[in-house]
Amino acid sequence: MTQTTSDRFxxxxxxxxxxxxxxxxxxxxxxNDPAFFIDALNxxxxxxxxxxxxxxxxxxxxxxxxxxxxGKHPRFETVYKVIDAMGLRFKLAS
Numbered sequence: 001m002t003q004t005t006s007d008r009f010x011x012x013x014x015x016x017x018x019x020x021x022x023x024x025x026x027x028x029x030x031x032n033d034p035a036f037f038i039d040a041l042n043x044x045x046x047x048x049x050x051x052x053x054x055x056x057x058x059x060x061x062x063x064x065x066x067x068x069x070x071g072k073h074p075r076f077e078t079v080y081k082v083i084d085a086m087g088l089r090f091k092l093a094s
Contacts, residue, residue, distance in 0.1 A: 010043075010046075011024070011043045011047075012043045012046040013047070015043070015044060015047040016047075018086075021044050021047065021048075021086065021088075022088060024040060024043070024044060025037075025040055025041065025044060025088070027040075028040030028041075035071075038068060038072065038073070038074065039068075039070070041068060041082060041083075042068035042069070045064060045068055045082060048085075048086060050064050050065060053082060053085050053086075056085035057081040057082060057084075057085045058081075059078065059081060059082075064078075064082070
């Protein structure tokens with residue numbers, strides 16, 4: 001019997017343009033679930049490159065990984081710096 005293997009699917013491998021990143025994060029925000037948004041931000045941060053974001057934000061490389069790990073609750077200041085480093089802005093709408 002032949003065993004089939006497949007690669008692990010990682011959304012971060014498919015977010016290649018600023019428009020895709022923005023749409024992905026907006027969809028995550030639209031879910032109105034903070035944990036889901038933090039997970040999506042982790043995906044985007046990995047697609048951008050943690051080292052690059054570390055340099056842009058002034059935050060430590062390892063701290064970024066720890067901040068956005070599963071079940072983590074990063075400070076708003078950290079989230080804001082990462083969003084800003086990606087050239088994005090928060091916008092409220094009703």
